[in-house]
Amino acid sequence: MLTETGGLLDQAVTTAGVVFDIRRFSIHDGPGIRTAVFLKGCPLRCAWCHNPEGLSAAPELVWRGERCTRCGTCIATCPEGALAWDGDVPVLDECRCTLCGECADACHAEAREMLGRERTVEQVLAVAERDRPFYDESGGGVTFSGGEPLAQAEFLLELLRGCKARGLHTVLDTCGYAPWGTVDLVRPHVDLFLYDLKLMDEERHRRATGVSNALVLDNARALAKAGAQLNVRLPLVPGVNDDDDNVRATGTFLAGLAGPPPVTVLPYHRLGADKYRRLKREYSLDGVAAAGPERVEHVRDLLRAQGLQVDVEG
Numbered sequence: 001m002l003t004e005t006g007g008l009l010d011q012a013v014t015t016a017g018v019v020f021d022i023r024r025f026s027i028h029d030g031p032g033i034r035t036a037v038f039l040k041g042c043p044l045r046c047a048w049c050h051n052p053e054g055l056s057a058a059p060e061l062v063w064r065g066e067r068c069t070r071c072g073t074c075i076a077t078c079p080e081g082a083l084a085w086d087g088d089v090p091v092l093d094e095c096r097c098t099l100c101g102e103c104a105d106a107c108h109a110e111a112r113e114m115l116g117r118e119r120t121v122e123q124v125l126a127v128a129e130r131d132r133p134f135y136d137e138s139g140g141g142v143t144f145s146g147g148e149p150l151a152q153a154e155f156l157l158e159l160l161r162g163c164k165a166r167g168l169h170t171v172l173d174t175c176g177y178a179p180w181g182t183v184d185l186v187r188p189h190v191d192l193f194l195y196d197l198k199l200m201d202e203e204r205h206r207r208a209t210g211v212s213n214a215l216v217l218d219n220a221r222a223l224a225k226a227g228a229q230l231n232v233r234l235p236l237v238p239g240v241n242d243d244d245d246n247v248r249a250t251g252t253f254l255a256g257l258a259g260p261p262p263v264t265v266l267p268y269h270r271l272g273a274d275k276y277r278r279l280k281r282e283y284s285l286d287g288v289a290a291a292g293p294e295r296v297e298h299v300r301d302l303l304r305a306q307g308l309q310v311d312v313e314g
Helices: 073-077 102-106 121-129 132-138 149-165 180-189 202-209 214-225 244-255 273-278 293-304
Strands: 016-026 034-039 060-063 083-086 089-092 112-115 117-120 141-146 169-174 192-196 230-236 263-267 310-312
Touching: 016 121, 016 149, 034 121, 034 149, 073 083, 073 102, 102 112, 117 121, 121 149, 141 149, 149 169, 149 180, 180 214, 192 214, 214 230, 230 244, 230 293, 244 293, 263 293, 293 310
Parallel strands: 034 141, 141 169, 169 192, 192 230, 230 263, 263 310
Antiparallel strands: 016 034, 016 117, 060 112, 083 089
16 A cells, blocks of 8 residues: 555555546547546546546446336346336435446446446556557557546556556556655656646635645646656636636746646537536536637647647647
8 A cells, every 4th residue: 555655565556446447549648549547536626527437436337317228127137136116217226236337237228337347457458458559550558547547546556567567658647636755656657647737826726626736736846857758738618727817827837847848738628518417416617618719729829938839639
C-alpha cells in the first residue's frame, strides 16, 4: 500500500483495480493509435465532466429502461434474488444486490450495464497487447485515464510497470490532484503526461471542482522541473473558465515553467450529458452551449501571445 508520503511498501502490491472501460483504437488520448484504460474514482467534481461513471470508486449498475425488452432474463439470472417484477418492469432491490454483474452479462438488449469491474494487471495488459502492431506502426501505446488514475495509485503503478516491461509507450491523463510522492512514484514509468489545468484562481477552482488547485499547480511545476514530458490540456467551459483573465493567467503560469509545455484547448461539449440521466444525477450545465469558433480562436491567440505552442482539439 502507499504510505502517507507516497512510498510503496514492499510487502503489499495491489494487482487488481476497478476499470470502467477499455477503449481500443483510440486516436484522441495521446500520440498514435492507443488503448485507453479508464480507472474509476476521482477526487474532483467538475460540473462539465464527460465521464461521470468514473467519479465513484465503486462499481455501479445502471438500467436503461428504453432498451429493456421485459424478457425477464435478468430476474432469472440474479443469484441474490435482487430483481423482481413490479408490473411489467424489472425492479432492483439495491439492498440485496452485490454488484456481481451477472444480470448485465445476461441482458442481450444491454439494458443493464455494469459501470466498473475489478480487473487484474494481467487482464488489462492482455487487452493492450492485442494491438501492439498498431502501436508500432503509428507510434501509439497505452493511455491511463479516468476518473483520475492516481486515485488508484498502486494499481496504476503496476500497470505502468507492466507496460514498460513490455516496451509499450505510456500516457497518463491526469488532473494532477495527488500528493507529489504519489506523482513522483509513477513519473519514471510515464512517457507523456496529459495534464489538465482548469482554473488559476484557487477559490474559483474550488467552486468549480470542489478542491483547491494548490496541489495541481505545485505538481505541474515539479514535473516540469523534473523534465517530464507534459502536454497541458485546457478544457474551455463557457462561463466557468473561458474569460480572458483566467486564460492569460494560465498562459503566464505555463510560460514560467521549466521548458514551457505545449497546450491543447478542449472546447466544452455535451456528449456526456445523457450519462448523468442514466446515473440519476443532475447535469448542472444543462443549457450551456459550446464556445463558438471565434471564442476558441481568441483563447488560442491569447495563449500563443505568451509564446506557447497551442492546438485545438476537434
